[in-house]
Amino acid sequence: GVPVAARSPVVFSFTPYRARFFDANGKVVELGQLSGNVARGLLDAGYVIAVADIRGKGASFGTRRGFQDRTEAYDGYDLVQWLATQSWSDGRVGMYGCSYVGGTTVHVASTAPPALRAIFTGATDLDKYGFVRSGGITAQFNTRPEDPLTDDMASVPVDADRDGALQKMAVAQHAFNTPMAALWYGMQFRDSVSTLTGNRFWEEAGPYPYMETLRRAGIATYYWGNFEDEPTAQVVIAAENFGSRLLLGPGTHCVPPPGLDFAGEVKGYFDATLKGVQPAKAPPRVTWWLDEGNGRGSWHQGAKWPGVKATTQRVYLAPQPSAGTGNLSLQSQPARRAAPKFSVDYSVASAEYFAFWIDSQHGRGLSFAGPVLTEPQQMVGFPVVHLRVASDRPEPLLFAYLEQVNPDGSARVLAFGRQAAAMRKTGTAPYDTLGLPWMTGLAADFAPLVKGKAVDVDFPMTAVSRVVPAGARLRLVVTGADPRQRNLAQLKQDPPPSISVETGGIGGSWLDIPLQRSKDSMQALATDVTPR
16 A cells, blocks of 8 residues: 555566557556466556557557558657656566567567566467468458447547547547558468568568577577467467477467466566566476366476477278268378369358367368277377368468267367468478478469469468377368368359369378377287278
8 A cells, every 4th residue: 555665676567459548438448468366466466557549540650551560669669768767777688478479579579679677479370471471371360351440449549649639649649550461462472572561571570580580689588378378379480499498288369378377377477587586496398288088187287388399190091981071091092083073162160259279170171080099199299281282272271170979969179270282392490390391481482383284282280289089089180171260252263173082092182190109009000990
């Protein structure tokens, strides 16, 4: 109940989602994306919390040129340095955020503000093109319609703006913001020049081009992601490239992991990096969740997530016993070969505004199921798909879903990936991809298919950490459209493309799975069993 006279460290969030605003009932909502427990824990521990609207959003003046551009990054630099010089600040600043706000923490850090000591960032990326246009396909992230200006008018005006005149002037400038969906859709290739920004904007939004600056700055980094969330693959790659602390939890986008004192984790990290208060026992570099099925799971800690460059088992797509179903087999050369076909199903469009995860896509394309597992199998890492495909159209899109099929017939997607077949060229990335295939995405590497001629397409799937129980089966589903594509209406072709997937072992298609299994269960999978 007494004002604190001592100077305090600052934790800063830089948001496009309005730092303070009035909700529909006139109640003030503040602190941006900081969850209540995190905010209260930091305040009680003696931190100042600062939240600012980025340029062109909320109550801020200006126009946003591009999504996480260098203007925004250097705005953050100025704010960090300003926060460090205030009378209530001890000069040490950290940043916290998830999703877009996680991205601003990384971009501001990439400008190396002298006062910035540490960032705690969630659900963000290292390679903007590799994330937003994963596989060369723009999906739901960052393609939603622009927020109406009335949302910004609901922001709480700054203290000096007593009649709201300044806020009206600021929001009027927001009408000239670069629309995000148009920005991303307008740059098909990694080296595309945006008509909206006038440059190769994918490189500006990186943030991998700024890795060396971040490393030299000595800013501590802590990355966080959840397994049922597409950015988690980028989170793992970024953490490994920086040697960062890493938290991998259960659940979906930016939801604090249950069963873990998340607020305490954030506080303890900033205590160590901003206050210099070290715990009695050095914390592990990595904390990760293993889903053990049936609503159970366990937390594990160590120097490394075992899914990084994990040993994989190659499972071949065997010839199908009947239309729409198939086999997964350890046999590299089944006795016969086949190239089953499917027509792209555009009716998959979802009414859900933000479907961070996805339901089973069985029946939407081709399915390849393995035998019933005789014992539990631990799957930790990144599955990788190799498809040999042909199409009657030059630019088919491919989507793959690895599913767990339970004894009662219900199914759950464990991992998924996507790849435009015409953008299948892989190469060496400017950062460590942890052994995963990396699409170049360059205009010169764009190679449309020739009708009837098969090509090889390799792409990684999302991170998975799960025990597949005995009695379940694994199933790979391959389709040509995903419910989370917001532009399905524009992509639709009539008649729909027909895509074939070659099966039959070497020279066909396969799936590399990070499975740990016993000798007996490997033998069971090697048996070419017709799916039940």
